[in-house]
Amino acid sequence: MLNIGMVDEIISKALSEDIGTGDITTASTIPKDQKISGKFIAKEAGVICGLEVVKKVFEKIDGEIIMIPHVTDGERVNKGDLIAEIKGPAVGVLTGERVALNFLQRLSGISTKTAQLLEEVKGTKAKITDTRKTTPGLRVLEKYAVRVGGGVNHRFNLSDGILIKDNHIKAAGSITNAIAAARKNAPHTLKIEVEVESMEQIEEALEAGADIIMLDNMGTEEMKKAVARINGRALVEASGNMGEKDLREVADTGVDLISVGALTHTVKAMDISLRFE
Template identity: 65%
Template sequence: MYIPGMEEIVHLALKEDIGNGDVTTLSTVPSENISSGKFIAKENLIVCGLPVIQYVYETIDSRIKINFLVNDGDSVSKGDIIATIEGPSQGILTGERTALNLLQRLSGVATKTREAVNQIEGTNAVIVDTRKTTPGMRALEKYAVRTGGGTNHRIGLYDGILIKDNHIQAAGGITQAINNARAYAHHLLKIEVEVENFIQLEEALNAKADIIMLDNMSVSHMAEAVKIVRGRALTEASGNMGEKNLKEVAETGVDLISIGALTHSSRAMDISLKFNAYSK
């Protein structure tokens, strides 16, 4: 499976780790040695990043073969084998840390996303991510969100207009900012504006924003805001949503719940690569 941006991230990660060569492996393991091993889940998790570790090893040594026993998006339990690997020992060892770093990180994002999606099951709300990603890792982290069952917000500054408080101040107000954006945008570019109270909400509606972000509102205020909007724009709940009762938020009737913590606070899951007890 091809993931846009994967090659650049993997090559940068390998260059960062290997440099001029893996001196430990080169100095201790003969080049003719062949080894096999297993990627093992050390805790319950949602798997994400299998195409990435495949590409890591294809880049290092095409003779290395990986057999995946699960798919991205699958739920595995502690002790489950995610994949087996066999090939030149040097190549497997050299790629081990890069492969695990990426697999663990992406599985962490996917797992956290799945937890959030499960919390709002039965509602019409959708879990979305933000741009609060690890610099250079956005393409893979947003892939992990999708793998966990979430949806991507805008990818970058170039594919969606999101007018926040500082834009409003710099433009001279919500109406002026939206009017300016409308004059600039083509017909496929949606305009979203952040509001913090009902006065700003009414102004955003009158200026015909496509999406209204309800920033740091209480659950009761969000519910009232949804009633005021009455479907005239999409509504998005935002502001420390990773700490909120997501079911309560979803039940206010908001269309979207954006959670920066999906990517900025997900921990790496515990996955290990263990060699079998033989080498040939």
């Protein structure tokens, strides 16, 4: 479930950005006492996400606006399906329309893409996970959308876990040095993950006691060799332009996790419209 209190500030900023000092078009053309009703309609198939956010958008604008969902987050819809109904003061509904759709379309796009990728790896042990390549300020929502689509979350922020990447290794001098320093200075409750690019680095990471090994931009044959060498001594994550690869082939190498930055940084918004009656 999404803790709507965590996203209250995000919604407020989005409304402030869009409304500015006021919705001039609506204020100058629609009587304040006019009521209206409308329907959110799917214009393509997908997995819906963000209904509670949409509801909160309209609640912030006018408490008299009522939204009646016909599906729940995580539910698949087809083109033409009714997602939700809305009714109340026309001024408020029109003012919040764009912001509500922006959230609903983007989050549903992320959950839809996640579900599609999960279908590709179905029958394997691989899990689809996101990255920190999220829209600044929207991470909590976008990672929620990944979960709604059936994926799992990687780190929410830099304090969530230790991920030693290539530049950390260069700065520390070696994988061994970086892992040793992490063991000494970081909380014992955090797992240590290290990014590797070769079999030699895998050997070093295993010897140093890494909990998770990230295979960066490796081909599938090399991944198979890496999984066999690691042999359960650490979790194995495949990473690096995964959104452009055949994920079934990647999953069949035996990796535990496949991290896909494209879930959030280049996802296509789902086509949804709000039609007034």
